[in-house]
Amino acid sequence: MPLDFPLIGARSAVWLMAQLHLFFAAFVLGAPIFIVVSEWLGLRTGDARYERLARETMKVVGIAYSLTAVFGVLFAFVLMGPYQPITNYLFRALYPVWIAYGAFILLETVCMYLYWYTWEPLGRSAAGKRTHIGIGVLLNVLGTVVMLLMNAVTGFMNTPPRPIESATLWAMIDNAAWWPLNLHRFLGNVTFGGFVVALFAAFMFLTSRKDEDRAFYDWMGYIGNLIGVGALITMPLAGYVLAKELFVYDAQLATFMMADKLSGYFVMQGLLVVLLFLGANFYMWLSMQRIEGGARFAPHMKAVFGVLLAGGIVWVVPQNFFPDLLAKTPAGVSEQALILPERFTFLGLMVAKALAVTAIIIMTFVTYLLYRRARATGAILWGRIDPMAQYVLIFIPAVAIYLMGLMGAIRSFTRMDYHIYGALKDVTPYWYTVTLGHSSIMAAIITLLFFVLLTFVFWIGFVVAKSHA
Amino acid sequence: MPEALKGPAAFGAAALLVIWGGLPWLPDAWGVRFGTPYLVFFSLAVAGSAGFFMLLNWGPVRQPRSALAAFASILLVYVATVGGVVAFGYWYYPQFETPRVAALKPGGERVGEQRGRAVFLTPQFSCFACHTIEALGIRGGQRGPDLSSVGRLAEARKPGVSAEDYLREAIVDPWACFTPLPSSGLIECQAVVDPAKTYPQMMPPGAKDRLTAQELGDLIAFLKSLRSAGERDGKRS
Incomplete structure (x- = not known):
């Protein structure tokens, strides 16, 4: 290892920088998708709230964009020193991809600034507004290309073509994990963007003093959560597609991931996804209370929550408490005590988990149907929501960001002791797969750092700007 | 205790009674024997569910009165969420453990x-x-x-x-x-x-x-x- 990183070590340094970069990147790639849609809806419906949502979110994106770039550069720095062999290998193997990446980043940045700074001048006429929306669409296209390029590199590290020595450039780009990763990350970015917008709205609601502001941020939080949940519902399917491709690519890799060292991560994933759905439905329950006459639908929701909780418990129930293939029973505990009774073994299997997640998704639809029913019969009193709902909108992104951190660690760990699976060994002192405990602490630290940085963005962009004005 | 919270609390107490007072005493012929880790797991699930329904019935909370209180309450929710998940994981899964080292025995190692x-x-x-x-x-x-x-x-x-x-x-x-x-x-x-x-x-x-x-x-x-x-x-x- 040419260089190490002081105090925390090279792996932790890369981990921190890569994940912070990816969190911000997910937001600045995901949010513009619905910013443009919102701007278009504002033009089409004449509802000024859509325009304000689009503009305020874009302001957050603009500040977050700089932080994305900063962490991207720091990520590159910590890679260049301690991880020279893998950096060199990737540059040599995928050089045209890096060139294209640089070019598209530049184009995307130009387009982002163009989109932000022409908002007012182009917004004075309908034709100008349509041109502005066109720039927004172009921004999304460029952002998606940037994502596809980096997914090619990430996918290549996980599932390089075989034999790698004779692989063409296209075969390295179009590797087994590329398209599943594209799908998974695209939907994940939209989910993430929606939840961060909801977090922003909650932050602004709780710090607002005017009723009209609270009414707007209440509405914005609702829309952000709706986008997040809408995309979240599709995520399990995208996850299955990615896992299936990994199974087809290499059974050993897949076994390591699902049935051995990394199996505990998926149990935690189950818990976190259940918490996300519980939070989203709880928010809808609270939203229903601010609809005139909406309280009469509340009793129905209790049955929905009953199913959600039952589904969640089934998802998290383990077949045994030591899912590691080589695990041993702790001293003083009988092995039998750690294994589900035979009649209940099915609860620990994928068939029960899949049924549970299906029930959870269906119940979330039912919640939205009940909400629509309530809305059809009474007016929504925006801004009159229980402030607890705003704390739920803070809870959901906390879980979502932590989940994304942990899932990112899984994807990286499936390479085992390789930088590029089966092709380039990791011979640094950090070659080994860390425990779930270590990963969870790292994900928690990064989640909190990201939150602090986001709070800074909201504060500098809105609270300080508003008080100054 | 407010009336609205009594229902979930009663459900939680009854379920815990069934888990600890009923499950360990099922006849052997039924072939169902849950070990202590499972009983703890079910207890946590019941406590979590009862707590969730209590939250549903809680009623409106107050809007923070100052920006500082808003910041503090947001941070508290965030840290409690992430900390709670990590704490559950530590109980739930042995891989969460980083090495624990027993105390040296007297006269032990050279x-x-x-x-x-x-x-x-x-x-x-x-x-x-x-x-x-x-x-x-x-x-x-x-x-x-x-x-x-x-x-x-x-x-x-x-x-x-x-x-x-x-x-x-x-x-x-x-x-x-x-x-x-x-x-x-x-x-x-x-x-x-x-x-x-x-x-x-x-x-x-x-x-x-x-x-x-x-x-x-x-x-x-x-x-x-x-x-x-x-x-x-x-x-x-």
Whole structure:
């Protein structure tokens, strides 16, 4: 290892920088998708709230964009020193991809600034507004290309073509994990963007003093959560597609991931996804209370929550408490005590988990149907929501960001002791797969750092700007 | 307690009574016996569900009166959420554990062995990432063999080779001979890897380059001293 990183070590340094970069990147790639849609809806419906949502979110994106770039550069720095062999290998193997990446980043940045700074001048006429929306669409296209390029590199590290020595450039780009990763990350970015917008709205609601502001941020939080949940519902399917491709690519890799060292991560994933759905439905329950006459639908929701909780418990129930293939029973505990009774073994299997997640998704639809029913019969009193709902909108992104951190660690760990699976060994002192405990602490630290940085963005962009004005 | 919270509290109490007062006493003929970890798991699930319904019935909370209170309450929710998930994981899954080290027994290890233990637990060398030493209370990873009695087993792994030399070879050149799985019944290490009989070889390459001669010697001395708890005490006395 040419260089190490002081105090925390090279792996932790890369981990921190890569994940912070990816969190911000997910937001600045995901949010513009619905910013443009919102701007278009504002033009089409004449509802000024859509325009304000689009503009305020874009302001957050603009500040977050700089932080994305900063962490991207720091990520590159910590890679260049301690991880020279893998950096060199990737540059040599995928050089045209890096060139294209640089070019598209530049184009995307130009387009982002163009989109932000022409908002007012182009917004004075309908034709100008349509041109502005066109720039927004172009921004999304460029952002998606940037994502596809980096997914090619990430996918290549996980599932390089075989034999790698004779692989063409296209075969390295179009590797087994590329398209599943594209799908998974695209939907994940939209989910993430929606939840961060909801977090922003909650932050602004709780710090607002005017009723009209609270009414707007209440509405914005609702829309952000709706986008997040809408995309979240599709995520399990995208996850299955990615896992299936990994199974087809290499059974050993897949076994390591699902049935051995990394199996505990998926149990935690189950818990976190259940918490996300519980939070989203709880928010809808609270939203229903601010609809005139909406309280009469509340009793129905209790049955929905009953199913959600039952589904969640089934998802998290383990077949045994030591899912590691080589695990041993702790001293003083009988092995039998750690294994589900035979009649209940099915609860620990994928068939029960899949049924549970299906029930959870269906119940979330039912919640939205009940909400629509309530809305059809009474007016929504925006801004009159229980402030607890705003704390739920803070809870959901906390879980979502932590989940994304942990899932990112899984994807990286499936390479085992390789930088590029089966092709380039990791011979640094950090070659080994860390425990779930270590990963969870790292994900928690990064989640909190990201939150602090986001709070800074909201504060500098809105609270300080508003008080100054 | 407010009226609205009594329902979930009563449900929680009744469910806990069934879990701890009913499940352990089911007739054997039913073939259903949940161990304590499952009873704790169900109790947590019940407590979580009851707590959730209490939250539903709680009623409106107050809007923070100042920006500082808003910041503090947001941070509290965020930290409590992430902290709660991490805390659950620590209880739930053994892999959450980072190595726990039992206190040294009086008159236990020699200086070299103590230094070897430090080498074993150094994150840079990461031996604990794959190996547990159950006899010393060091709960590390589960992929490699438990090293509780590696000192005794090393004497018989390779006929004609001393425990010290075998341990040195196993660390420096782990592909030379593969360690048998406990379930295989084999004592001697095997020349060929066999998934049914030997551990998969995942020892990191280049240990010789990373460890100094002193560190390697100390590590071997420490491993040699591991003869399972009973034998260790006997040897010392």
